[in-house]
Amino acid sequence: MRVLIVDDEPLVRIGLKSAIRWEAGGMEIVGEAADGEEAMKLILERKPDAIILDIKMPKKDGLEVLAEMKKIGIEAKVIILSSFDDFTLVKKAMKLGASDYFHKPGMNEFEIESALQKIKEEMESHRHAADDVLNRSPHAKDVILRAWLHENTEGIRQTRLKEGNMYVLLFSIKKYAQVVKRYTKDNAAILPNTISNILSELLSKEKEVEFVQIEDNLFAVFVSHSEIKSMQASFAHVNDIVYLISSSLKRFVNIDTVFGVSDIFQTYDEGKQAAAQAKQALERKFYHPSDPLFYYQNRNEEMEASLEQVNHYIVAMKNGLKEEKYDEFALNLAEWEQYLQNKECMNEKDVHKIYQGLLFMMEDGEEYLENGNLLEEIEDFNELSSYYHARFNEKLEARISQKNKEYSPLIRNIMQYIETHYKENISLKSLGDHFHVSANYISRLFKQEVNRGLFDYINEIRIEKAKELLKDYRYKIYEVAELVGFNSQVHFAIVFHKYVGMAPKEYRKEKV
Template identity: 60%
Template sequence: MKILIADDEPLVRIGIKSSYDWKQAGMEIVGEAADGEETLRLLEQLKPDVLLLDIKMPQKDGIDVLTEMRQRGMTAKVVILSSFDDFVHVKKAMKLGAADYFHKPSMDVLEIVDVLRKIKNQIEEGRTADTGASGTAALNRETILRDLIGGRTENASSTRLTENNLYAVVFSVKKYAHTLKRYSGESAAFLQGTILNLLGELLSKEPETEYVRLQDNLFAILASHAESKSVQAAFARVNDLVYLVHSSLKRYVNIDTVFGISEPCHAFSSLRQAVDQARQALELKFYHPNEPLFYYRSRNLDDESMQAKVQALIAAMKTGLKEEKYEEFATSLAEWEEFVRSRECMTENDVKKVYEGLLFMLADDEDYGESRAGADELDDFTECSGYYHARFNEMLKARISGKSKDYSPLIRNIVQYLETHYREDISLALLGDTFHASPNYISRLFKQEVGRGLFDYLNHVRIRKAKELLKDYKYKIYEIAELVGFHSQVHFAIVFNKYEGMSPTDFRKELG
């Protein structure tokens, strides 16, 4: 699978390229672009399967690139790279068909690889389905339905659907991660296969009905009702289908499901919009976890005033953390949660990305993975709030208690050493030799007294010094990285992003 990286930050491109053995994974980075115009040119020239696309670029930004890709009929899958508070642009990108997105300050290369592998599998499945043994086109049922949902209607007559009272229903398994644990020794594919087999049995005798798996834990049922011109009768039939599937999966597989239902439409060309509506309806489960069924209704996801309020609250939380004004952070966090919960104006994925971004800013590098253990099993807003509040409180309590008391002589000396020797290579072994103490003891005592890990504190000092140097334009960014103790400009950019929520280049631009 061929991948093109489009980002105006050289450090990001270098970091992605050098952070994984792409060849071993069956992938190849075929090119890099630093602006929108170059991206479009390389898309035409290199024909990549996947584009990793930065939202904010010169010449043309990510939205402009996506829009022009669709106008030119380019089929590369697009994965967006953005800041974790840049939701307005991300929403536009997803509406234009982006497959997924990552927030650059907290993105993990293994998460990127996981998404790219899924895309690779989808591409290979599509190629297999499109080519028969003789090499001629041989579209199967699943491919036809995926095409139909994607807006390609040329093979719609091969389905059992008609263009009258068309509905889209999507559903997922509640507590999916927990449910998978029942199938020890089996993969997620086993559960998905079981669900698809049962759907086949249940719907085989139902006229004008089709089904297809959209994602790991997302299934679609498409139904029409040609016999009746009554919307009410078609609506009642769809509800009967939902009850049949829901009750059967509970009875035979012992799993709970939740459903989203679209408004009716009357043309195959409208099915893509209907599936989008059903997915938006299903999204409401995040705010109402005890409800089994949701009907599409207009939400506040595109309300500019509400999204501006959300952005302002996220910015306030970031500022509170960066400036270590933790009471202001807690106040902004509570206000953001109340605003989002009451207005339901963010998607589940966006809410979780905000929590993840805040956790990344708070956690020590060495503790970040451990601090988010169990986060993948969170299903609703209340669970997310309780989970992340507990972790935020634990980290903030350690920092505040560390600030409010005097350090022991050993830790006071180490803090002074870090403040003056931050440019040098510093290790626990070096500190142990310098202060005649066990490295493990130093590490444990430092975190206990200061409220943050030793290297987290050291990075904090280095970034503080770097911000001062960035005000002086005689220094290039790579020189500043060296002056504050980073031997890798890539590492400097990653750490700076963690503490400031932006790249060193963007920070300098904001200085004017």
């Protein structure tokens, strides 16, 4: 698979090129661009299959690139990179066809590599769809139905589905992580095979119904009513099928299901849109974990307005953590969560990312994705909120107690020295010579009392000073780096991004 990297930060491009196993994963980098105009030239020239695209760039931003790609019919898959508080822009990018997104401060190579591999697998699946149909393999119908969800109608007429009063039903298993624990690793295929066998038997007498498994915990059922003209009768039939499947799976396998149902549609060409509607309906289970069935509701205009308010809360929470105003952070966190429960304007995946981003800011990137197995078992908003509140409280209490801690005379003197001499080249040896103690003793005592490394603390002081200087346009960025004690602008940019979550020039644009 051919991949193009587009980001105006050289360090991000270098990081992506060096961290991901490109060749081993069957991928190659066909170019890189630092702005939107250069990106469009390379897209047209080198025809990448996938693009890693920054959302904020000079000349043309990521949204403009996506819009132009859509206008001229370029079908390359796009993964968006964004700053933590670009949520409104990210949603616009997803509407323009982006496949996924990652926040720069919290992204890691494993997640990006996984997203690229998923795109690669989808491409290979679509590429072989026509051959599978011609060869009439045992799984040809599954291939046709999965391809139809991605707007490929080739072969769909060979299924039992006919145009007229059609629906897409998506369903998943409740408490899936707990259900799969019933099976050993060697018997992992038993559950999906059992579900498929039960569905085959239940739906065998239906004239115009098909089903296919899409993911580990996502199944699709397609229903058409070419001979039934009444929409009311079609809708009633869909509800009968939902009840038949859910009650049977509960009876035979002891699992609970939740369904999302699309709006009614009439032609094969509308299949992809209907699947998106069913998915949007199913995602409401995150806020209503007890409900077994959700119907699609068109709320696009309301959602646009809601996302603006969501972005406001995200920025406020982020600033509260940056400025150590924890009461303000807690207030905005509570208001954001209440707003989500009222509006249901963010899906489960996006809410996870916001919580993880906030935790990332509290932990300086350490232990960012720990307890991943526990998180997999959390399926509803209230449980997720409780989990992260416990983590937030733990981290903030540690911060506050550390801030109020009484330090030994030596450590207080070292802190005062750093506050005055942060511009200079401070080393453990120079501090040892100045305070007449061993360098190892300073390192050990500082870590013990301050709960962080000496140089981590020095960098925090330098970055706080840099943030003030960046607000003054009289200083160029390399001058700011020198004024706070960095010998290299590149090193300054790396450290600044680690502590602030964005590049120095982005911070300057945001704050001035």
